[in-house]
Amino acid sequence: MLKILGCALILLAGGGAGMTMAGHYARRPRDLRSLQAALKMLETEITYTATPLPEALGRVAERAGPRLAPLFNRAREELLSPSGRTAREAWESALKAFYPTSALVPSDLAVLRQLGPALGISSVQDQSKHLHLAMEQLGVEMARAEEEASRYVRLWNYLGFLGGLALVLMLY
Amino acid sequence: MVTAPLLRPVKSTKSHPVEEVLPVLPVQLRNLIAGLPLEVLERLEEIRLRQERPLALGLVHKDAFLSPEGNLVSSPEQAYRVSAGDLERTLQLVTGSSLYALEEELRNGYITLPGGHRVGLTGRAVMEGGRVKTLKYISSLNIRISREVPGLATPLLPHLIDRRLKSIYHTLIFSPPRCGKTTLLRDIIRQLSNGAPELDLPGLTVGVVDERSELAGCCRGVPQRDVGVRTDVLDGCPKADGMIMLLRSMAPQVIATDEIGRDEDIAALEEVFHAGVRVLVTVHGASLAELAARPALRHLFKLKVIQRFVLLGRSRGVGTVEDILDGQTMRSLGVR
Numbered sequence: 001m002l003k004i005l006g007c008a009l010i011l012l013a014g015g016g017a018g019m020t021m022a023g024h025y026a027r028r029p030r031d032l033r034s035l036q037a038a039l040k041m042l043e044t045e046i047t048y049t050a051t052p053l054p055e056a057l058g059r060v061a062e063r064a065g066p067r068l069a070p071l072f073n074r075a076r077e078e079l080l081s082p083s084g085r086t087a088r089e090a091w092e093s094a095l096k097a098f099y100p101t102s103a104l105v106p107s108d109l110a111v112l113r114q115l116g117p118a119l120g121i122s123s124v125q126d127q128s129k130h131l132h133l134a135m136e137q138l139g140v141e142m143a144r145a146e147e148e149a150s151r152y153v154r155l156w157n158y159l160g161f162l163g164g165l166a167l168v169l170m171l172y
Numbered sequence: 173m174v175t176a177p178l179l180r181p182v183k184s185t186k187s188h189p190v191e192e193v194l195p196v197l198p199v200q201l202r203n204l205i206a207g208l209p210l211e212v213l214e215r216l217e218e219i220r221l222r223q224e225r226p227l228a229l230g231l232v233h234k235d236a237f238l239s240p241e242g243n244l245v246s247s248p249e250q251a252y253r254v255s256a257g258d259l260e261r262t263l264q265l266v267t268g269s270s271l272y273a274l275e276e277e278l279r280n281g282y283i284t285l286p287g288g289h290r291v292g293l294t295g296r297a298v299m300e301g302g303r304v305k306t307l308k309y310i311s312s313l314n315i316r317i318s319r320e321v322p323g324l325a326t327p328l329l330p331h332l333i334d335r336r337l338k339s340i341y342h343t344l345i346f347s348p349p350r351c352g353k354t355t356l357l358r359d360i361i362r363q364l365s366n367g368a369p370e371l372d373l374p375g376l377t378v379g380v381v382d383e384r385s386e387l388a389g390c391c392r393g394v395p396q397r398d399v400g401v402r403t404d405v406l407d408g409c410p411k412a413d414g415m416i417m418l419l420r421s422m423a424p425q426v427i428a429t430d431e432i433g434r435d436e437d438i439a440a441l442e443e444v445f446h447a448g449v450r451v452l453v454t455v456h457g458a459s460l461a462e463l464a465a466r467p468a469l470r471h472l473f474k475l476k477v478i479q480r481f482v483l484l485g486r487s488r489g490v491g492t493v494e495d496i497l498d499g500q501t502m503r504s505l506g507v508r
């Protein structure tokens with residue numbers, strides 16, 4: 001009886017581990033997509049209404065959903081802090097805090113970091129160009145992420161469960 | 173006996189004007205300047221940042237450089253050198269990291285900070301269709317600290333009030349540059365707008381056309397200087413257009429503007445006279461003869477509508493009222 005219970009636990013644990021890994025792969029395209037949408041919002045704020053950056057970041061945070069809100073809120077708070085942060089530093093530190101909570105990989109982070117030095121220091125047209133570049137690059141990453149997701153999500157789901165099963169068989 | 177007082181240190185509950193500009197400086201420079209003795213801060217008018225050149229301060233009567241230890245020095249070799257990083261950071265702080273939102277300001281070459289202080293910028297101009305589109309590679313910043321002088325107009329005001337109509341005479345203030353015209357005009361506007369019970373003057377609705385954002389020091393359209401409770405400011409608007417706009421839209425009792433002189437300004441002023449609105453203006457010029465030599469102003473004199481001419485000078489400090497003339501008789505009202 002106890003043996004069967006143990007086996008069930010191993011199976012559950014294996015399946016769970018597999019699903020966590022699969023979830024990670026499934027979440028990355030979603031994160032990238034909402035990031036892309038958020039940058040689009042930021043671009044709209046900048047090009048259509050020339051909203052000052054802290055205010056524009058705040059508005060994006062309000063509409064970007066609970067997963068991305070901390071990123072934009074943090075950047076906004078850093079910008080408004082009395083210690084005299086530049087937009088690059090604010091964006092950098094917001095990314096640093098956001099990255100571990102996201103499903104992003106280093107190449108995604110690199111795209112986002114590249115945006116920092118350009119943020120807020122040039123004309124509307126130039127800002128729009130930089131944001132477009134970032135959105136495009138995120139699009140490339142997204143295609144890759146989706147392809148990986150379609151391959152690995154099922155793989156990890158099975159792998160976890162089957163791995164658990166194999167262990168059970170070996171131990172039984 | 174009218175003698176406008178010297179620019180004296182003003183006691184107010186507001187923070188020191190220099191403190192208001194410190195947040196736009198990088199922390200290092202902020203500390204250097206905040207560490208200056210109080211008597212230097214009181215006289216500080218300008219902070220000049222030029223890339224790869226010494227950090228310069230403009231004081232009331234002289235210029236000085238600031239050493240890395242925070243002392244005033246006269247030789248540029250001992251001075252703190254402003255790095256490209258300092259300048260970039262200051263620019264970001266001045267613009268709130270939103271340079272794109274300030275294209276109009278860049279075209280004009282200055283940005284107004286909260287508190288009415290102004291930052292002048294130079295760099296490389298980007299042209300489009302023969303006009304300056306924007307600036308890039310910004311390499312010099314001049315942070316100009318502005319101070320209000322509440323009460324500057326108090327001794328002058330009784331001479332400008334039309335007691336019968338409970339309003340102000342059509343007034344023209346003239347002086348050479350840097351004699352405090354704008355500061356005086358601002359204080360007159362404030363007092364007219366708030367009303368002066370001791371002169372039996374009710375508060376008047378004042379419309380201000382502030383073409384160069386100097387009078388009200390507007391930051392995003394909101395006056396940062398105290399221009400009174402009944403004052404409407406049209407910021408950044410050409411004077412001639414602005415006066416007509418105010419006349420039509422805001423029903424002012426007084427229209428005030430700074431530095432008139434072009435033909436269209438005078439034409440707009442005529443409209444204002446005909447509408448029965450009082451006029452309060454300033455002009456550059458050291459004497460009436462000098463003013464009359466300018467065609468547009470000669471026309472204004474021919475109209476014979478200006479009732480008070482006020483000459484400012486610096487004989488007893490900035491903002492000294494040297495003379496007040498009656499517009500009808502052209503006689504001095506006996507200032508001294």
